[in-house]
Amino acid sequence: MAEMQQQGGGSSPDRRTGERRLSRPRTITPSELPALGADEGRLAFPLHQEQLSAIVRQALDEDGAFHDITTVATVVSTRRSRGMIVSRGRGVVSGVPLALEAFRLLNPKVTMRVDVEDGGHVDVGSPIVFLSGNARGLLSAERVALNFMQPLSGVATLTSKFVEAVHGTRAKIVDTRKTTPGWRVLEKYAVRCGGGVNHRMDLASSVLIKDNHLAALDGNVQLAVQRAREVAPPGARVEIECETREQVAAALEARADIILLDNMSLPLLAECVRLVDHQAIVEASGRVRLENVRAIAETGVDWISAGSLTHSPPALDLALDFD
Numbered sequence: 001m002a003e004m005q006q007q008g009g010g011s012s013p014d015r016r017t018g019e020r021r022l023s024r025p026r027t028i029t030p031s032e033l034p035a036l037g038a039d040e041g042r043l044a045f046p047l048h049q050e051q052l053s054a055i056v057r058q059a060l061d062e063d064g065a066f067h068d069i070t071t072v073a074t075v076v077s078t079r080r081s082r083g084m085i086v087s088r089g090r091g092v093v094s095g096v097p098l099a100l101e102a103f104r105l106l107n108p109k110v111t112m113r114v115d116v117e118d119g120g121h122v123d124v125g126s127p128i129v130f131l132s133g134n135a136r137g138l139l140s141a142e143r144v145a146l147n148f149m150q151p152l153s154g155v156a157t158l159t160s161k162f163v164e165a166v167h168g169t170r171a172k173i174v175d176t177r178k179t180t181p182g183w184r185v186l187e188k189y190a191v192r193c194g195g196g197v198n199h200r201m202d203l204a205s206s207v208l209i210k211d212n213h214l215a216a217l218d219g220n221v222q223l224a225v226q227r228a229r230e231v232a233p234p235g236a237r238v239e240i241e242c243e244t245r246e247q248v249a250a251a252l253e254a255r256a257d258i259i260l261l262d263n264m265s266l267p268l269l270a271e272c273v274r275l276v277d278h279q280a281i282v283e284a285s286g287r288v289r290l291e292n293v294r295a296i297a298e299t300g301v302d303w304i305s306a307g308s309l310t311h312s313p314p315a316l317d318l319a320l321d322f323d
Contacts, residue, residue: 030109034100042117045097046189056101059144065106068140081135081322085149087122088317091157094118094190098152099129099145107137119156119193128318142320152190153316159194159309162293171297171304174199174283178307187310199305207232208260209240221247225254239283248272252279260305262286266295273300 028034036052038044047055060066085099093116103110110133116122131138162173173196179187188198200206207228217224221240228238239258242248245268251259252275261272263286276282283303284296296304 025113025115028100028112028114030111034097034104034112036097043119043189043192045118046185047097052097052101053105056098056144056148057105059147060102060105060141063144065102065140065144068136071136071139075135075139077134077136079135080133081138082130082132083138083320083322084127084131085129085145085318085320087126087128088124088319090123091121091153091316092160092194093120093122093128093149093153093316094156094193095149095152095186096129098148098186102141102145102148103131103133103138106141107134109133110137118189121160131320138320138322146318146320148186150315150318151313152186152193153318154313155187155190155310156194157316158313159191159196161290162304162306162309163195165290165293166297166304169294169297171284171301172197173293173309174303174305175309176285176305176307177202178311180310191309194309196309197303199303206236207238209238211241211243211262214241221250222254225251225256237281242272245272245275248275252276256280258283260285261301266299269296269299269301 026035033049035042036045036047036049045052087093096114096116096118100112100114103112110131112132113130114128115130116126116128122128159173159175166173175188175191175196175198177184177200184201188201191198200208209224209228214221214224217227221242225238225240232238237257239260240247240251240254240256241260241262242251243262243264248259248261258281259272259276260283261269264272264284269284273282281303282301283305284299284301285305288296288304288306288308293304293306
């Protein structure tokens with residue numbers, strides 16, 4: 001569907017900060033798998049258990065974690081240790097189920113206590129997950145666990161800053177398809193952890209007519225929308241990118257469901273919002289930054305899409321500290 005996809009369950013994020021009311025810390029014993037469904041304070045993770053295990057095992061294999069010669073050489077097999085994943089920065093957590101699975105696959109008898117679920121805010125020094133188990137397993141899984149959590153938490157953290165910036169306006173912060181190949185479902189999940197909303201998941205899920213599509217039709221907006229309606233699945237919304245007021249007027253006449261205002265100045269954005277007058281959903285995109293997103297939101301647009309949420313967020317600094 002062309003409409004934004006708010007996937008997953010759990011309690012709703014605050015529009016200003018993306019914060020959720022978190023449940024009490026939960027302990028995962030060796031006899032159970034990490035919970036993936038929605039629960040109080042927890043988003044529904046987008047992968048089934050089999051998918052989760054497969055992607056984490058692939059990462060562990062890539063890292064040679066099942067044949068960690070350094071750890072085998074220096075740590076006796078019977079040694080037990082305790083540790084915790086701790087934040088060294090302020091941000092929003094994402095990717096906890098991936099980290100838990102990494103430790104579980106290396107040590108099925110590990111006990112883990114989650115203090116901050118995905119979508120939770122952390123400060124410097126905040127403990128996120130406590131671990132107790134075989135020292136070799138904890139050490140060998142450490143890097144893969146953090147390699148999942150740090151970039152995903154970076155996506156969630158940056159998204160929450162954008163959500164904070166537009167608080168009080170009608171605008172929703174929306175992601176794009178500018179994602180890491182193979183990680184799209186995870187990065188879009190991280191956007192939800194930060195309080196943002198998902199746009200289309202892939203090219204097959206909805207219609208978005210962009211400038212290069214229009215170029216193939218000599219710029220004929222009405223013909224583009226007409227052809228899209230002929231082939232789009234029933235009920236699918238049709239979105240079209242516009243760069244001028246004239247194109248917006250043509251999109252309205254063609255009865256497009258969503259009009260994407262691309263790289264427009266603030267005055268032109270506001271003018272086009274008035275022209276549309278709630279006859280279609282209005283999305284703004286192009287050179288969206290934290291410094292200007294509030295001004296864009298105040299023009300009255302419904303959605304603001306930002307590729308930077310997923311293609312260039314700084315990772316959240318996390319570490320595994322042993323007792």
